[in-house]
Amino acid sequence: MTDRLEFGLLGPLRLEFNEQRIAIGGPRQRIVLAMLLLNADRVVSIDRISEAIWNGHPPATARTQVAICVAELRKTIRSFGLRDDVLLTSSPGYMLRRAEHEIDLLSFRAKVAEARTLANRLEIRQATERYDEALALWRGRALCDINSALVEIEVERLEEQKLAVQEERTALHLQLGRHRELISELTALVEDKPLREQTRAQLMLAQYRAGRRAEAMETFRQGRQYFIDEIGLEPGPVLQELHEAILNDDPSVREPQRQRRSTPPTATAANAAPSDIVPFGGRKTELSTLDELRTMRQANVGLITGSAGIGKSALAVHWAHRMADEFPGGVLYANLHECCRPPARSDAQETLHQLLRQLGVPATDIPSDLDTAATLYQNLARERKTLVLLDNVASYQQIEHVLPSGSPSKALVTSRSQLGELVASALWLRLQPIGHPEAVDLLGTLIGRRAEAAPRAVAELAELCGRLPAALRIAATKLIAKPHWTIQRLANRLSDPHTRLDHLEHGEQRLRGRLQSSYQRLSPEVARMFRLLGRLKTAEFSLHDASTLLQLDPGEAEHLIESLVDAHLLEGVPGVDTDEVRYEFQPLLRVFAAELDRGEVRTAETARSPRLVGKPELRFAM
Numbered sequence: 001m002t003d004r005l006e007f008g009l010l011g012p013l014r015l016e017f018n019e020q021r022i023a024i025g026g027p028r029q030r031i032v033l034a035m036l037l038l039n040a041d042r043v044v045s046i047d048r049i050s051e052a053i054w055n056g057h058p059p060a061t062a063r064t065q066v067a068i069c070v071a072e073l074r075k076t077i078r079s080f081g082l083r084d085d086v087l088l089t090s091s092p093g094y095m096l097r098r099a100e101h102e103i104d105l106l107s108f109r110a111k112v113a114e115a116r117t118l119a120n121r122l123e124i125r126q127a128t129e130r131y132d133e134a135l136a137l138w139r140g141r142a143l144c145d146i147n148s149a150l151v152e153i154e155v156e157r158l159e160e161q162k163l164a165v166q167e168e169r170t171a172l173h174l175q176l177g178r179h180r181e182l183i184s185e186l187t188a189l190v191e192d193k194p195l196r197e198q199t200r201a202q203l204m205l206a207q208y209r210a211g212r213r214a215e216a217m218e219t220f221r222q223g224r225q226y227f228i229d230e231i232g233l234e235p236g237p238v239l240q241e242l243h244e245a246i247l248n249d250d251p252s253v254r255e256p257q258r259q260r261r262s263t264p265p266t267a268t269a270a271n272a273a274p275s276d277i278v279p280f281g282g283r284k285t286e287l288s289t290l291d292e293l294r295t296m297r298q299a300n301v302g303l304i305t306g307s308a309g310i311g312k313s314a315l316a317v318h319w320a321h322r323m324a325d326e327f328p329g330g331v332l333y334a335n336l337h338e339c340c341r342p343p344a345r346s347d348a349q350e351t352l353h354q355l356l357r358q359l360g361v362p363a364t365d366i367p368s369d370l371d372t373a374a375t376l377y378q379n380l381a382r383e384r385k386t387l388v389l390l391d392n393v394a395s396y397q398q399i400e401h402v403l404p405s406g407s408p409s410k411a412l413v414t415s416r417s418q419l420g421e422l423v424a425s426a427l428w429l430r431l432q433p434i435g436h437p438e439a440v441d442l443l444g445t446l447i448g449r450r451a452e453a454a455p456r457a458v459a460e461l462a463e464l465c466g467r468l469p470a471a472l473r474i475a476a477t478k479l480i481a482k483p484h485w486t487i488q489r490l491a492n493r494l495s496d497p498h499t500r501l502d503h504l505e506h507g508e509q510r511l512r513g514r515l516q517s518s519y520q521r522l523s524p525e526v527a528r529m530f531r532l533l534g535r536l537k538t539a540e541f542s543l544h545d546a547s548t549l550l551q552l553d554p555g556e557a558e559h560l561i562e563s564l565v566d567a568h569l570l571e572g573v574p575g576v577d578t579d580e581v582r583y584e585f586q587p588l589l590r591v592f593a594a595e596l597d598r599g600e601v602r603t604a605e606t607a608r609s610p611r612l613v614g615k616p617e618l619r620f621a622m
């Protein structure tokens with residue numbers, strides 16, 4: 001028995017603990033839980049939750065009622081003896097912390113990712129098994145028992161993902177010659193989604209290869225008639241070309257040749273790193289420093305640290321692409337997801353297995369024992385000159401087995417943590433915001449001609465974004481998406497520090513979410529220090545200022561502040577003529593700290609509000 005909850009979204013909303021079903025409660029609680037599950041490990045604002053519950057028309061008491069729903073969900077979960085908090089209060093709303101809990105949507109995505117990797121390696125049978133396992137997690141239409149327009153939008157996206165995965169899986173089954181087994185399944189899918197050309201094409205192909213050519217022609221005819229009747233268009237090229245090929249018995253649509261599993265390559269020059277960031281702005285000095293890593297004898301590891309959004313991953317990926325030709329063994333890549341979830345015990349083994357697969361070792365040949373797998377990895381690293389890019393690392397224990405040891409290979413690590421085990425031995429870069437000219441140039445490149453006509457507004461916008469690359473890109477994206485806005489209009493919106501982070505988000509890009517993920521990793525005492533420092537009127541302050549604010553002795557205050565420095569939420573500023581160290585907030589981190597403090601004050605005031613005293617019936621105002 002473990003303290004692990006199992007959440008189900010891929011069908012009716014479901015919650016189980018140790019194989020025991022948990023009754024979730026009323027409709028509003030179910031909508032709250034659905035919204036948090038759809039955004040696991042990300043903060044969902046109270047406004048967003050209210051929109052989902054009341055379909056854009058929340059009552060005056062919406063915030064209170066949402067808080068009551070969350071409280072009841074916590075009570076329900078804790079009644080089963082669960083020790084850890086799952087639903088966290090996090091400004092400006094709430095977050096469901098996944099930790100070791102099971103969420104079928106995330107399991108689905110993980111199995112699909114594994115299936116795609118296997119397919120790329122031509123391990124077709126294993127890939128189809130993973131696809132089948134992924135699709136078996138669906139119990140019907142996602143969240144079919146949730147009545148919310150906002151949730152329904154997310155459900156439509158999930159259904160689209162499911163259809164795409166079904167088509168990928170079907171394509172592999174067709175490669176394996178399983179035509180007859182697919183026909184009934186594909187017929188049902190075509191009847192359900194008659195305008196989906198890829199699915200109809202797969203049905204035609206299965207029918208043709210099963211010796212049912214006339215049925216394949218009829219499937220095309222019915223589809224063509226439906227397209228004309230419903231949308232007034234002929235079918236697209238996928239169906240037209242397949243129809244022509246079947247008419248002519250083209251060899252390209254006959255029974256496919258079975259793919260034989262090849263032996264693993266003895267070497268690989270594949271680049272597994274993400275796509276390069278284009279355009280890439282500034283960092284000339286940092287790139288020159290990293291160039292030294294490839295020839296350094298005393299260091300095999302480069303370490304890039306800095307605050308959220310400062311461009312650690314972008315710098316590492318850009319340098320990896322720039323240096324790819326210097327590493328004939330290839331560029332390996334693993335994302336440890338520090339920004340998205342807490343580190344797990346299994347991360348070290350998962351990372352090791354992932355890199356071994358990138359080195360060409362078949363999954364079936366990878367030792368299950370961690371030490372044996374690590375020995376195999378180090379032997380391969382000594383044979384080849386590879387660059388290992390380890391992104392978003394939370395702890396040294398996650399990566400200690402995959403750091404090249406005594407070999408021509410090099411590793412480049414990015415982290416929001418200081419990673420004390422590496423600081424002394426690695427080539428260490430602690431990133432700062434880019435310079436003002438570089439920030440202005442980056443904005444100008446991203447925005448285009450509009451920037452040329454408003455140089456002062458661009459300069460102002462660069463500073464309001466704290467010269468933080470992530471913030472600059474979000475601001476530029478927002479301006480590109482809103483061509484009717486002037487640059488000054490966005491700068492004016494960012495000028496109010498109370499709402500600045502509200503305007504530094506666009507689509508899935510949310511700077512607040514990045515900062516929040518760093519804050520949530522702090523201990524309660526350090527987090528409290530961070531919030532309270534947001535009350536200071538200046539970005540730079542002394543140890544005396546902080547100890548007075550918190551009414552702590554200087555030694556204790558220094559310990560907490562230095563913990564913030566290690567977490568890259570503060571910067572130390574050496575004294576010029578004295579030994580006194582001063583500290584400084586990056587502008588957007590100061591805005592974030594002040595926002596958190598205001599949220600904490602509001603929460604305390606709400607808890608003390610006399611309107612809620614003696615009115616237990618509010619707990620049931622669902």
